[in-house]
Amino acid sequence: MLFPLESTLKADAKTVAASGEYDIVIVGSGISGAIIAKQAAEAGKRVLMLEAGTGANITLAGYDDLLTTFYSAVSKDNQSPFPLNANAAMPRSPQLRKLQAGETDSSTYIVQSGPYVSDTTYTRIFGGTTMHWEAKTPRMLRSDFKTRSIFGQGLDWPLSFEEIEEDYRLAEQEIGVSANVEDQQYLGQTFPGDYVFPMRGLPLSYLDQQVNKGIEGTSVELCGKTYPLKVRPYPQGRNSIPNPAYDGGKGYRPIGAVDTHQVEEGGRCQGNTNCVPLCPVQARYHSGKTLAKAFAVNAKAGERLVELLSQAVASKVNIDPDNGKVRSLEVKVYKDPASPAHEAITVRGKVFVFAAGAIETARLMLASGLRSTSGLVGRNLMDHAYLLNWALMPQICGTMRGTSSTGGIVDLRDGPFRERQAAFAIDIHNDGWGWATGAPTSDLLELVDDRNLHGADLRRGVVDRVSRQLLLAFMLEVMPDESNRITVDPQYTDALGNMRPILSFTVPEYTMKGAAYGRRFARTVFARLGAQDHTHYDPGDFGYVAYEGQGYAIRGGNHLAGTHIMGTTRTNSVVDKNQRSWDHENLYLVGGGSMPTIGTANVTLTLAAMCFRSSRDILKYLH
Amino acid sequence: MSSRFEAFLGISVELTAFSRFDLLGTGLAERYLATLDKVVGGEITDTLLAAFVALPPAEGEARIQAVRTTILGNELLGDVARALIKLWYSGTWFELPCAWTERFGPRPADTTFIVSPDAYVEGLLWKAIGAHPAGAKAPGFGSWAFPPKIPALPELVSKA
Numbered sequence: 001m002l003f004p005l006e007s008t009l010k011a012d013a014k015t016v017a018a019s020g021e022y023d024i025v026i027v028g029s030g031i032s033g034a035i036i037a038k039q040a041a042e043a044g045k046r047v048l049m050l051e052a053g054t055g056a057n058i059t060l061a062g063y064d065d066l067l068t069t070f071y072s073a074v075s076k077d078n079q080s081p082f083p084l085n086a087n088a089a090m091p092r093s094p095q096l097r098k099l100q101a102g103e104t105d106s107s108t109y110i111v112q113s114g115p116y117v118s119d120t121t122y123t124r125i126f127g128g129t130t131m132h133w134e135a136k137t138p139r140m141l142r143s144d145f146k147t148r149s150i151f152g153q154g155l156d157w158p159l160s161f162e163e164i165e166e167d168y169r170l171a172e173q174e175i176g177v178s179a180n181v182e183d184q185q186y187l188g189q190t191f192p193g194d195y196v197f198p199m200r201g202l203p204l205s206y207l208d209q210q211v212n213k214g215i216e217g218t219s220v221e222l223c224g225k226t227y228p229l230k231v232r233p234y235p236q237g238r239n240s241i242p243n244p245a246y247d248g249g250k251g252y253r254p255i256g257a258v259d260t261h262q263v264e265e266g267g268r269c270q271g272n273t274n275c276v277p278l279c280p281v282q283a284r285y286h287s288g289k290t291l292a293k294a295f296a297v298n299a300k301a302g303e304r305l306v307e308l309l310s311q312a313v314a315s316k317v318n319i320d321p322d323n324g325k326v327r328s329l330e331v332k333v334y335k336d337p338a339s340p341a342h343e344a345i346t347v348r349g350k351v352f353v354f355a356a357g358a359i360e361t362a363r364l365m366l367a368s369g370l371r372s373t374s375g376l377v378g379r380n381l382m383d384h385a386y387l388l389n390w391a392l393m394p395q396i397c398g399t400m401r402g403t404s405s406t407g408g409i410v411d412l413r414d415g416p417f418r419e420r421q422a423a424f425a426i427d428i429h430n431d432g433w434g435w436a437t438g439a440p441t442s443d444l445l446e447l448v449d450d451r452n453l454h455g456a457d458l459r460r461g462v463v464d465r466v467s468r469q470l471l472l473a474f475m476l477e478v479m480p481d482e483s484n485r486i487t488v489d490p491q492y493t494d495a496l497g498n499m500r501p502i503l504s505f506t507v508p509e510y511t512m513k514g515a516a517y518g519r520r521f522a523r524t525v526f527a528r529l530g531a532q533d534h535t536h537y538d539p540g541d542f543g544y545v546a547y548e549g550q551g552y553a554i555r556g557g558n559h560l561a562g563t564h565i566m567g568t569t570r571t572n573s574v575v576d577k578n579q580r581s582w583d584h585e586n587l588y589l590v591g592g593g594s595m596p597t598i599g600t601a602n603v604t605l606t607l608a609a610m611c612f613r614s615s616r617d618i619l620k621y622l623h
Numbered sequence: 624m625s626s627r628f629e630a631f632l633g634i635s636v637e638l639t640a641f642s643r644f645d646l647l648g649t650g651l652a653e654r655y656l657a658t659l660d661k662v663v664g665g666e667i668t669d670t671l672l673a674a675f676v677a678l679p680p681a682e683g684e685a686r687i688q689a690v691r692t693t694i695l696g697n698e699l700l701g702d703v704a705r706a707l708i709k710l711w712y713s714g715t716w717f718e719l720p721c722a723w724t725e726r727f728g729p730r731p732a733d734t735t736f737i738v739s740p741d742a743y744v745e746g747l748l749w750k751a752i753g754a755h756p757a758g759a760k761a762p763g764f765g766s767w768a769f770p771p772k773i774p775a776l777p778e779l780v781s782k783a
C-alpha cells in the first residue's frame with residue numbers, strides 16, 4: 001500500500017495555524033482517529049490530524065528503525081522499539097514499583113496514586129497503539145451490552161449488539177480480520193447469512209493443539225452449570241489467506257506494508273512471533289494502513305484533504321462560553337523530541353474529535369477544566385486485569401513459535417456466574433513464559449549461572465526448559481467504578497508543561513473473585529495436562545493484590561476504557577451513543593473511553609466499530 | 624586463521640555445543656572475541672584461551688569434569704566463561720557479578736549490552752530450541768502448527 005509522497009511532507013505549524021477553519025480537527029493518529037479521518041476524507045471533508053508523537057515511522061525506513069531499536073534493546077520490554085520522547089511520553093513498565101499504603105509515585109509518566117499499580121500502556125507515535133498491539137479482534141457478546149439488566153453488574157450500553165453489528169463488519173473489513181465463522185459461533189454468537197471474515201483463520205499452534213489434546217471433551221462446573229473445555233482460535237487483525245467468498249464472492253485484498261514507495265511485504269503473516277511490540281513486516285494491522293487510504297483520497301481530488309501535523313501536542317481546549325461549543329484548540333509543536341522548545345499554535349475547526357486514547361483524552365479534557373455536567377470525565381477507568389499462570393508441559397511443544405497467541409479457552413466468557421464473579425477469556429501464549437518471567441532470557445541465565453550447565457547439557461537444558469513452556473493468561477472482566485479514575489494536578493507536569501495523568505485504581509472485588517476462581521481453574525487444567533505448575537506471585541510485585549488470604553500478581557491489560565463513558569443522558573454519561581459530548585455539540589470523544597463496559601473482548605474491534613458510527617454522525621452534523 | 628582465534632572457536636564449541644560451522648555461520652565470532660578483549664582485557668582472555676588449550680584430551684564425562692574444574696570453577700575464569708556462553712546464546716554481554724569485580728577490579732566496558740542488532744538475531748538459543756528469534760528469521764505462514772524441528776546435537780571435535 002502506498003502513501004502519497006506529499007502526505008509525508010510535514011505540515012508546517014505556521015501554515016496550519018494560519019489556514020483558518022478545518023471541517024474536522026482530529027487529535028491522535030491511532031485507529032480511532034484514522035477511521036474518522038478516512039471516512040471524512042472520502043466524504044470530501046478537510047481534515048487536520050494532530051499527532052503528539054513523531055511521524056518518522058510513516059515511511060518504511062522509519063518503521064524499520066523501530067525494529068533496529070528493538071533488536072538493540074537489552075530489555076525487550078513492551079515499549080522497547082519506541083524511542084524515549086519526553087514531549088509525548090508514554091508509560092514504560094520496567095520503571096514501576098510497589099506502593100506503600102497511601103503513597104503516590106510520580107517518578108513515572110503516569111503518576112501512580114494506587115493502591116493498585118498498573119503497568120498498562122499505550123504508544124504515542126504515528127499510528128498510536130496499533131503500532132504495538134497484539135491484534136486479537138473478538139467481538140463483544142450480546143450479553144456484554146446489558147450486564148446491568150442481566151447480571152446486576154456494571155452498566156448497560158445505550159446501544160445493543162444488533163445496533164453495532166453492521167459496524168463490527170466494517171471494522172473487520174478495515175482491520176482485515178482473519179477468522180473462520182464456524183470457530184466463532186460459540187456462546188450464542190451468530191453471523192448473518194453468508195457472512196465470512198475477510199481472511200481465513202490462522203491455524204492453531206502446535207502448543208495449542210497439545211493443550212487441546214489434554215482438555216478436549218472435559219468440562220468444569222460453575223454455579224450449577226457445565227462448561228465444556230476446548231481450545232478455540234482467536235480472530236486476528238493480521239494477514240492470512242484471503243477468503244474468496246468474502247463480500248458476496250468479491251474476495252479481499254490484504255494490505256501489507258505501507259510506504260511512500262511500492263513495497264511487497266506483509267501480505268501474509270510469516271510467524272515472526274513478535275506481533276507485540278512490533279511486526280517486522282507489517283502483516284499485522286496498524287492504523288497507518290487506514291491513513292494511507294485517507295491520504296490517497298487527497299491525491300485523487302488533486303488537493304490535500306487530510307493534513308498530518310506530527311510532534312503536535314494538543315494542550316488545551318477553548319470553549320465558547322455562549323454556546324458551549326469548542327472554539328479552538330491550543331497545540332504545542334516541538335521540533336526535536338530531545339528538547340522541550342516548542343511553538344504554541346491555535347487551531348480552529350467546525351468539529352473536533354479527540355482520539356488520543358482513554359487516558360490522554362481524559363487528561364486533555366481535565367487539563368482544560370472540562371469535567372462535564374455529569375462530572376464523569378476521567379472516572380470509570382477500566383482495563384482488563386490479567387492473571388498469569390505458567391507451567392511446563394510433559395512433552396516438547398515447540399513454544400516460541402507463531403503469532404503471540406493463536407488460540408485460547410474462551411467458554412467462560414459468559415454464564416450466570418457473572419452475577420457474582422468476573423468472566424474471563426484465556427490466551428495460550430505461544431511466546432511461553434516471557435510475560436511472567438522474562439523467558440527465554442531468564443531461563444538462559446538460570447541454566448548457565450545457577451544450574452552450571454554448559455555444552456551438550458546446556459543445549460538439552462534449554463530445549464527441556466523453553467520448548468515445554470505453557471502460559472495461560474486469564475483476561476478478566478473489570479466493571480466500571482467511579483472511584484477508578486484519571487485525574488490531573490498542576491504539580492505533576494511533563495517536559496512541555498502539560499499536566500500528566502494521575503491513575504487511582506482498586507481492582508474490584510468482582511474481578512478478584514474471578515481471579516481466585518481463575519487460579520483454581522488453571523490448576524485443574526494443568527492437572528489434566530500433567531503439566532508442572534511453576535506459577536508463583538511475589539508479594540513484592542508492583543501489581544500484587546491480596547484477596548481472601550491469597551495473593552495474586554495482577555497485570556494491566558492495555559485495554560483502556562471508560563474515562564468518558566457513553567449513556568442515555570448528560571447526567572449519567574459524558575457522551576451520547578454516537579460518542580458526541582453532551583456538553584459541547586461540536587466535540588466527539590472517541591475510543592475506548594466511551595465504552596460503558598468491556599466484557600471479555602479486547603477492546604479495539606469494538607472501538608473501531610463505534611468510530612464508523614461516529615463518522616456518520618459527524619458528517620450529518622456538518623451538513 | 625590465527626591460533627588465538629582457533630583457540631577462541633575451540634572454547635566456544637566446547638562451551639556451547641554448537642559446531643564451528645554453526646558458530647562461524649553467525650558471522651559474529653571475531654566480534655565476540657573482540658568483545659572479550661574489550662571488556663575483560665587481552666590478558667584475561669589469553670588466560671582463558673590458554674586454560675582451554677591446556678585441557679587434557681579426555682572424552683565424555685572426564686572432559687566435562689575438566690572444563691568444570693579448570694575453567695567454569697576457576698575463580699578468575701569461571702564468570703568470564705559463563706558470560707561468553709550467554710553472549711553466544713543471546714547476543715547480549717551480561718555484566719559480570721559484583722563478586723568478580725570486587726575481587727579482580729572493575730572494567731569500564733563491563734555493562735550489560737547487546738553487541739549489535741544482528742547479535743540478537745543470531746543468538747544460539749533460538750537455534751537450540753528449533754525456533755527463531757522473536758522478530759526475525761520468520762519461518763513462514765502456518766509453520767507454527769507443526770512440531771518444532773529441534774536440531775540434533777553435533778558430533779563435536781572434543782569428543783572425537
Ligand SMILES: Cc1cc2nc3c(=O)[nH]c(=O)nc-3n(C[C@H](O)[C@H](O)[C@H](O)COP(=O)(O)OP(=O)(O)OC[C@H]3O[C@@H](n4cnc5c(N)ncnc54)[C@H](O)[C@@H]3O)c2cc1C
Nearest residue numbers: 028030031032052124128129134135136314357591602604
Ligand atoms: C501491548 C498491547 C497489546 C494490545 N493488544 C490488543 C489486542 O490484541 N486486541 C485489541 O483489541 N487491543 C489490543 N491493545 C489495545 C489497542 O492497541 C488499543 O485499544 C487501540 O490501539 C486504541 O486505539 P486509539 O486510536 O483509540 O488510541 P491510540 O492508539 O492510543 O491513539 C492515540 C493517539 O493519540 C496521540 N495523542 C495522545 N495524546 C495526544 C495529544 N495530547 N495531542 C496529540 N496527539 C495525542 C497518541 O500519540 C496516539 O497516536 C493492545 C495494546 C497494547 C499496548
Ligand code: SF4
Nearest residue numbers: 269270272273275279
Ligand atoms: S507472527 Fe510475525 S509476521 Fe505474523 S503478525 Fe506477528 S510479528 Fe507479524
